[in-house]
Amino acid sequence: MSNPGNLKYTASHEWVKTEVDGTITIGITQHAQELLGDMVFVEAPAVGRKLKAKEECAVVESVKAAADVYAPVSGEVIAANSELDSAPERINSDPYAAWIFKIKPDNLADVAALLDAAVYQALVDSEAH
Amino acid sequence: MSACPTTEGADGFIRNLSGIKDRWGATRNRVAPFFLKANMTLKTTPLNAAHRAMGAKMVDFGGWDMPVNYGSQIDEHHQVRNDVGMFDVSHMRVVDVKGIRVRAFLRYLLANNADKITLPGKALYSAMLQPEGGVIDDLIIYFMTEEWFRIVVNAGTADKDIAWMKQQAATHAPQLTITSRDDLAMVAIQGPNARAKVWQVLPQIKSSTEVLQNFQAADCGEYFVARTGYTGEDGFEVMLPKEKVEIFWYALNKAGVKPIGLGARDTLRLEAGMNLYGQDMDETINPLEAGMAWTVDLKSDRNFIGKAALLANTPTRKLVGLVLLDRGVLRSHQKIQTAQGEGEITSGSFSPTLEKSIALARVPNGVQIGDTVQVSIRDKMLAAQVVKYPFARNGKRCI
Structure with a gap:
């Protein structure tokens, strides 16, 4: 599965989608879910929480490991995907649909500065060897 | 995102396949x-x-x-x-x-x-x-x-x-x-x-x-x-x-x-x-505190290496099973609070058969089957029940 070209990415393996209303939606990448394996638990940040860029704010756990999810940019949490409480495996089956939380960014320009799909893919390729 | 690696160091066991972030120590925040x-x-x-x-x-x-x-x-x-x-x-x-x-x-x-x-x-x-x-x-x-x-x-x-x-x-x-x-x-x-x-x-x-x-x-x-x-x-x-x-x-x-x-x-x-060696027991652990009493023959008059030490040291802890009652995943090295004192998870994961998180944990001797204990997971205390293990064998749940 390739990384969608309309998304932005972080070096810590989050994907970021900018919505028409200027909020952003965040999940973990195909590469990340593949490394972690079968997902069994997701803990999203509380709605209303103010986050700084690169702050640990969510946890995803697979059978074999726990992993932090970081805020890609600073902002306020406006939604968390409660569907993942009972179906964390959706992150495995469709990582780019199984969003974890949404943020209203303090500064939308921060999002533009994140990695594009090609740069992120190059990063993944370099880490794999 | 960062996670526990699925590798392990000197003792050579798969600790981190069921590992948890506190083993990351200082490195856990790096983007790596x-x-x-x-x-x-x-x-x-x-x-x-x-x-x-x-x-x-x-x-x-x-x-x-x-x-x-x-x-x-x-x-x-x-x-x-x-x-x-x-x-x-x-x-x-x-x-x-x-x-x-x-x-x-x-x-x-x-x-x-x-x-x-x-x-x-x-x-x-x-x-x-x-x-x-x-x-x-x-x-x-x-x-x-x-x-x-x-x-x-x-x-x-x-x-x-x-x-x-x-x-x-x-x-x-x-x-x-x-x-x-x-x-x-x-x-x-x-x-x-x-x-x-x-x-x-x-x-x-x-x-x-x-x-x-x-x-x-x-x-x-x-x-x-x-x-x-x-x-x-x-x-x-x-x-x-x-x-x-x-x-x-x-x-x-x-x-x-x-x-x-x-x-x-x-x-x-x-x-x-x-048990998994390097995780549930190692050279620092008395086998009688690792659920291994059934394998240690202290009844015969036979001498064996370690026997005198086992006879001289009465176990104060024991290995029990845990089933997590709250949402989350039990992992090795998480600390446990019981009415009798502190304990620690030695192996924890998600049980595909029970569809719950389970663990082996070393706790004070006084802890009883059926007790509820608190497990420290990140910044929260979550409830877990003490159970008699095994959890599943021969295709079936045991609890």
Whole structure:
């Protein structure tokens, strides 16, 4: 599965989608879910929480490991995907649909500065060897 | 995102397959890849190419390049509980002890009593202890003849184990030869249909192995076949010449036996309530505080290494099972609060059979089955219930 070209990415393996209303939606990448394996638990940040860029704010756990999810940019949490409480495996089956939380960014320009799909893919390729 | 790596350091065990972030320590906040770099120094089994051809995700498992899964770890887990799967366990070490009066040496070397096995081929699980009582390794011995016992030890401890055995033999049984069988590979075929599949592939060994009881082995020439395993399911562990193992592996696969990675091996053994060396016990742990009292023979008047230390130190802790009542995942090294004091999880994961998080935990002796304890997970205290383990065996839930 390739990384969608309309998304932005972080070096810590989050994907970021900018919505028409200027909020952003965040999940973990195909590469990340593949490394972690079968997902069994997701803990999203509380709605209303103010986050700084690169702050640990969510946890995803697979059978074999726990992993932090970081805020890609600073902002306020406006939604968390409660569907993942009972179906964390959706992150495995469709990582780019199984969003974890949404943020209203303090500064939308921060999002533009994140990695594009090609740069992120190059990063993944370099880490794999 | 960052995560625990699926590799582990010096003690050579898969701690981090069920690891948790507090083992990350200072490094946990860095933005770093958590998968493995290519490492030219990793040891490989003769099935390495087969694993890769079958789509395995390979990890550094105590210095060995081993498959953690071939797709979904949970599917692999259910495959073994409900049908059959095969594991490459060639990284484990076979040690043959031969010569006159082997049994007398093993009676002294091991915490369990080699006198318990008198039927040829019969196996015995035992700890090998330091004089101070700590666990050097857990192992299985097979009684073949009065002049040949076979021992299977853990991969990460094999060199240390063999050095210890040779050191003890030099003093107490210099007539014995202790041989590391580096010429052998080992495949575990596990699950309710495991034996039938092995007989389909190796019909010539059927007559000599269908009579095997649980925990008994037969020496069938090139194939040494033991009705043992690490999953809580029926099955065989087959030791065979390295150069034959790839053909055997593919023949099993052609017969419908799917490969299973070390990830599922860990959740299967945890559900079955089986200890993992380096995690549930090690050289700093008294076996009586690691759920191993059933394997330590203190009743006979036999002397063995570590006995005096065990008799001198009354255990104050014990190993219990936990089932998490709240949402989350129990992991090794999480701290536990009980009414009787602190405890710690030694192995924890998600149980595919129970569809809940389960753990083995070392707690103060006064903790009772049915108690509710609090587990510290990140910044929260979550409730877990103390249960009698195993959690699942033979395709079924036990709790």
